[in-house]
Amino acid sequence: MSTTTVATDQKWWSGGRSPFNVEYGKLMMWYFLMSDAFTFGAFLISYGTIRFSSNGWPDANHVFQSFPFLGSGLPLLFVSLMTFILIVSSVTMVLAVKAGHERRKADVVKYLFWTIIGGIAFLSCQAWEWTHLHHEGAWWGSNPFPNADGSLSTTTNFSNFFFTITGFHGFHVFSGVIINIIMLIMTLTGVFEKRGHYLMIEKAGLYWHFVDLVWVFVFTCFYLV
């Protein structure tokens, strides 16, 4: 009931303005992210379905237990680093968006730069992890890891889902980094200054936070649960 009262008071739907109170591009970014959420949701739910239908599944703590230069036997450590890198880069992106809102060009440049560095650091970590797992014999269609109960795994579902889903997420991070680099170039060349607003940074920011959001789910589903 309160919804309709608010809507009539504000006359959101009587025309002449966006009923969502945001510009077109931002609304469409939201719809894109919603559809992307369904794509990732479908991936993760199919992973869950197959895992629920299997008798055995590898233990993440035995699979993901290595850290560069520190050797193995360290479960959760490397993925914690990756998670914190992504959270920090999300925070710098919030600060870049905020600086853009207040039209402080120098701060936008600074924070976008750090966001890009964070994204590249995350991708490097992922590249290391994929290389390491590949050396252990894991790839699409090949799973060297035994099930958690000690029996040999007879399917390659675990590797297939791991590489497909983290790969799809990594591709999102990669495109996010590219978008952020474009935003940085546009800021440096004064495009937004001329335009009079930095709304484009907000849309890039939404995409970047979504990438962080998806990682929250991927991280939990593959490494913790």
Add this chain to the structure above:
Amino acid sequence: MEHTIDHSAEKFEAKNEVMKVTIILSVLTIVELALGFLMYKMFPEPGFARNFIKGTIIILMLSKAYYIVAYFMHLGHEIKNLIMTIVVPLILFVWFIIAFLYDGHSFNVNRNTYDRYKNEKGQPHQMNPNAVEEKAEKPKSVE
């Protein structure tokens, strides 16, 4: 929910809010990792404790998602129309998750009951923990 239409408040609060949400997200992540580590060290065997910890981790995951969407993506400060147009379709996930995981489980039960010879050789073979350690070491020796 009611004060989401108020746009004047968002400017002063913004800086503190970023700090607050950063701290909340970091703390939730650390708790998740601690629970994951606890599960690895204390409860290696499947059972109630493990499922309980997993459930807790999933609740923490959802609260992290809430903080990212509501504060970092700023959805909490948008008007209700925008919140609803994004959140309502996502309710489909409730059906999506329940239906598919239930289906996966029932597929497992059916195969184990009626189609054993085709099933992957999962559970009953080696249940002694030494075998687990031995098998787990294998990838390293390959390297």
